Amino acid sequence: MGKAIFKLVIGLAVGSGLWFTAKALGFPSVFQWAFFIYAAIGTVVFLLLDIPSMKPQSGWGAAASVFLFFGVLCVGYGAGASLLPQFDPEDEKGKTARVLSSAKSGNPLDPWKADEVIQRTKELDEKVKELEARIKALGSGQPTVVQPERDPGPRTVGDPMKIGEEQWQLQECYNCHKLRGEGGKKRGPELDNIGTYLTVDQIKQKIMDPKSYMATGFEKEWEKGRMPDKFKDVMSDGEITALAAWLYTFKNTAVDTPIPVKKK
Amino acid sequence: MNIPTRNLVTLLAFLALCLAGVSSVYAQTPGASSLEFPYTGNRAAVWIVAQFHTLLGAFVLGAPIFVVIAEWLGYRKQDLRYDRMAKEVTKITVILFSLTALTGGLFIFVLLATYPQFTTWLINQFYLVFAVIYPLMFILGAIALYAYFYTWDAWKGEKKGRHIALGVLLNLLCLATMFAINGPTSFMNTPVKEEGISPMEALAVATLWDKIANASWMPLNIHRIDGNIAFGGFVVGLIAAYMHMSAKSQEERAYYDWMGFTANLIAVGAMLLQPFTGLLLAYEMCDYDFSFCQYMMVEQLSMFFEMQGAIVGLMFLGCNYYVWLSLRRIQGVEQVRMTVLAPVVMVLFPPVAIWGLTTYWIPEPMSLAILIPLALAPFLLGRFIPMTVSVQTVMKVGFLMVVVSDAIWLTPNGFAATGARMVEDLKLPEAWDFIGKMPTKLGAILSLVFATTINYALYGKAIRQGTIVWGKIDGISQFVLIFLAFTSIWAMGLMGAVRSLLRKYFHTYNLIPDFTAESFTPTLSYSAWLITGITVVFFIVVSVAVFVALRPLELKGREPEGSPVPAGTK
Numbered sequence: 014m015g016k017a018i019f020k021l022v023i024g025l026a027v028g029s030g031l032w033f034t035a036k037a038l039g040f041p042s043v044f045q046w047a048f049f050i051y052a053a054i055g056t057v058v059f060l061l062l063d064i065p066s067m068k069p070q071s072g073w074g075a076a077a078s079v080f081l082f083f084g085v086l087c088v089g090y091g092a093g094a095s096l097l098p099q100f101d102p103e104d105e106k107g108k109t110a111r112v113l114s115s116a117k118s119g120n121p122l123d124p125w126k127a128d129e130v131i132q133r134t135k136e137l138d139e140k141v142k143e144l145e146a147r148i149k150a151l152g153s154g155q156p157t158v159v160q161p162e163r164d165p166g167p168r169t170v171g172d173p174m175k176i177g178e179e180q181w182q183l184q185e186c187y188n189c190h191k192l193r194g195e196g197g198k199k200r201g202p203e204l205d206n207i208g209t210y211l212t213v214d215q216i217k218q219k220i221m222d223p224k225s226y227m228a229t230g231f232e233k234e235w236e237k238g239r240m241p242d243k244f245k246d247v248m249s250d251g252e253i254t255a256l257a258a259w260l261y262t263f264k265n266t267a268v269d270t271p272i273p274v275k276k277k
Numbered sequence: 278m279n280i281p282t283r284n285l286v287t288l289l290a291f292l293a294l295c296l297a298g299v300s301s302v303y304a305q306t307p308g309a310s311s312l313e314f315p316y317t318g319n320r321a322a323v324w325i326v327a328q329f330h331t332l333l334g335a336f337v338l339g340a341p342i343f344v345v346i347a348e349w350l351g352y353r354k355q356d357l358r359y360d361r362m363a364k365e366v367t368k369i370t371v372i373l374f375s376l377t378a379l380t381g382g383l384f385i386f387v388l389l390a391t392y393p394q395f396t397t398w399l400i401n402q403f404y405l406v407f408a409v410i411y412p413l414m415f416i417l418g419a420i421a422l423y424a425y426f427y428t429w430d431a432w433k434g435e436k437k438g439r440h441i442a443l444g445v446l447l448n449l450l451c452l453a454t455m456f457a458i459n460g461p462t463s464f465m466n467t468p469v470k471e472e473g474i475s476p477m478e479a480l481a482v483a484t485l486w487d488k489i490a491n492a493s494w495m496p497l498n499i500h501r502i503d504g505n506i507a508f509g510g511f512v513v514g515l516i517a518a519y520m521h522m523s524a525k526s527q528e529e530r531a532y533y534d535w536m537g538f539t540a541n542l543i544a545v546g547a548m549l550l551q552p553f554t555g556l557l558l559a560y561e562m563c564d565y566d567f568s569f570c571q572y573m574m575v576e577q578l579s580m581f582f583e584m585q586g587a588i589v590g591l592m593f594l595g596c597n598y599y600v601w602l603s604l605r606r607i608q609g610v611e612q613v614r615m616t617v618l619a620p621v622v623m624v625l626f627p628p629v630a631i632w633g634l635t636t637y638w639i640p641e642p643m644s645l646a647i648l649i650p651l652a653l654a655p656f657l658l659g660r661f662i663p664m665t666v667s668v669q670t671v672m673k674v675g676f677l678m679v680v681v682s683d684a685i686w687l688t689p690n691g692f693a694a695t696g697a698r699m700v701e702d703l704k705l706p707e708a709w710d711f712i713g714k715m716p717t718k719l720g721a722i723l724s725l726v727f728a729t730t731i732n733y734a735l736y737g738k739a740i741r742q743g744t745i746v747w748g749k750i751d752g753i754s755q756f757v758l759i760f761l762a763f764t765s766i767w768a769m770g771l772m773g774a775v776r777s778l779l780r781k782y783f784h785t786y787n788l789i790p791d792f793t794a795e796s797f798t799p800t801l802s803y804s805a806w807l808i809t810g811i812t813v814v815f816f817i818v819v820s821v822a823v824f825v826a827l828r829p830l831e832l833k834g835r836e837p838e839g840s841p842v843p844a845g846t847k
Contacts, residue, residue: 067752094805105797
């Protein structure tokens with residue numbers, strides 16, 4: 014018993030030590046507690062090493078113990094998994110619902126007209142240039158920041174910007190590219206200023222053939238073909254054009270988007 | 278109905294199910310809407326049947342490998358215990374083989390009912406595999422299994438070699454069956470593709486072999502062979518635990534103690550390779566399409582891997598604890614000592630492995646040049662260092678390093694379900710983000726494997742130097758065997774779910790989209806409870822099979838060839 018108490022004290026000391034060290038090193042509280050739990054698990058393991066021997070069980074007693082043990086394992090694994098952060102399936106359900114509603118409304122593969130998308134993009138580009146000229150005339154001296162509309166209202170079939178943004182979400186481009194401060198910035202280049210460097214057609218070419226352009230500083234990723242070469246197969250021409258057009262509107266020069274180098 | 282007739286009826290039922298299933302593909306109206314499976318929904322229905330079939334399949338494919346190894350060892354060492362164990366496991370395999378066949382047929386029907394268009398398409402792509410090769414291999418495998426089982430007593434003595442050869446043939450047929458069905462399975466994740474042309478165009482010009490030998494086929498084969506051996510070993514350990522608990526005499530307890538020990542040894546040997554064959558499979562899939570990697574490790578499925586780290590860590594703790602408990606019944610274990618280098622290297626291994634792999638990431642060979650000498654140091658240099666430590670000390674350091682290594686493996690980049698929505702409060706600090714990276718994880722896995730290998734090497738040494746008293750093992754050890762079997766089945770279910778979920782909006786990646794209402798990524802919690810349920814059903818089935826196959830032996834009294842082994846026999 015004395016040995017067990019000693020081990021508990023050691024475990025508590027190690028756990029507390031890890032907790033305070035992690036705090037001092039700037040780990041968020043969730044990690045501090047995780048380290049404490051690791052120390053607790055270690056303590057349980059070392060307590061188990063000295064547990065007194067158990068006589069072999071047999072008969073109904075053994076059967077009852079096995080049932081009880083299964084119950085503990087079932088609840089332990091089910092509940093343990095439930096304690097971890099859970100992905101919200103509503104996110105993906107919404108995407109599938111949108112695709113299905115598009116399919117019901119007509120052509121499931123190309124519900125948006127590519128020509129219309131390009132025309133709309135040109136109009137938006139003109140607007141951007143006009144705004145830039147006006148800002149410069151005001152003499153602000155600040156980098157031009159143009160953000161796409163955040164909430165343009167209900168989507169219509171012919172709204173290329175909304176379609177482009179939907180494609181960004183549906184294809185989960187944010188997993189690798191940071192945009193508007195959201196998403197994984199390290200796996201692919203941040204795209205807030207991509208419209209300054211590439212035209213709609215060039216962005217489209219990059220999406221359809223990832224090897225066509227290489228972002229400066231991402232040579233290794235380009236060499237290994239990290240960007241999936243599948244979008245031309247899983248997206249319609251209209252969808253790719255809409256996505257390219259939407260990305261083209263991002264011209265935030267305050268963000269250090271790497272310069273794309275033409276490779277093909 | 279006697280056993281051969283019952284097996285024949287089952288086999289014929291399976292054939293009828295397969296043929297009816299495959300031929301109904303042609304009878305199907307294109308565009309027919311799928312059914313909504315009651316209570317569970319379509320995806321969960323397929324999930325349950327597929328996983329149950331896979332678990333049974335894993336056992337009936339893994340057990341023959343285990344059985345033939347055991348039979349050969351028994352023949353070589355002239356130890357009748359191996360032969361008895363092999364025969365008992367084969368008897369259970371025969372029962373479960375019938376169930377595998379039936380659930381296989383059921384699986385085809387559920388697929389056809391729930392996803393008719395896709396199933397039709399897939400069967401058309403692999404018509405030769407589904408209609409000819411797979412059923413043929415299954416039938417030949419069944420014939421070989423029954424022949425192997427029913428010739429056991431007839432082919433002994435001088436004919437034993439012939440019987441072992443039949444067992445090898447059975448294994449070759451089982452492997453061919455698995456390789457054949459792994460073709461369509463892996464194809465769904467990584468179908469043929471060619472640069473410069475669309476996947477549909479690539480598929481149009483692909484031969485059947487091109488479709489089978491896709492990017493993830495061989496890694497999946499290797500992972501499943503290794504996994505099936507481990508799985509078979511753990512399930513045999515479970516059988517031994519059941520029988521140990523129901524043993525009426527000390528000699529029976531001695532035998533089932535030995536059986537549990539042997540099964541666990543083979544299972545752990547195979548399990549040590551599992552993380553690496555799993556990594557190879559993941560590597561090939563990421564190489565095929567990098568978005569798989571994101572989805573698995575960083576995004577929607579990242580917490581599935583967190584759970585995997587937790588349960589694999591528990592398995593390593595479990596198998597080391599079994600060794601610890603086993604040591605207690607070895608007489609003279611107090612005199613067994615090991616070089617001090619063993620615990621020193623165990624402590625050094627995680628930081629050196631993490632540094633080496635971070636600096637020289639795969640495929641740079643320098644990391645191996647650092648790690649191999651380090652891992653071999655206790656074995657090669659140990660004899661030149663006079664300082665030694667006791668078994669208990671080495672094992673306690675081993676336990677500490679297993680906990681530390683698993684803690685490193687478990688610590689994620691951040692405690693968020695998806696990386697894209699990670700916030701600073703849940704993320705590792707910038708200076709420590711290397712903990713969440715792959716080189717660190719691989720270093721931790723290597724450390725787990727190294728600590729376990731040292732413990733088992735030590736155990737071997739203890740057995741050689743001391744006297745093992747069979748039947749005197751701590752009662753807790755039987756629960757450890759049950760725990761290991763349960764956890765390995767659960768882990769298999771979890772990783773199988775990950776492999777299937779990876780396709781996300783596709784039945785066949787980039788080829789056949791899946792925009793049905795259930796094509797979303799389920800929560801880890803939902804998946805875990807479903808996997809737990811399937812594991813319980815599998816346990817019930819195995820328990821019934823053990824009871825049906827082995828209890829009559831106990832009641833009647835066993836035949837003389839599996840002679841009792843007195844407690845205390847080494």
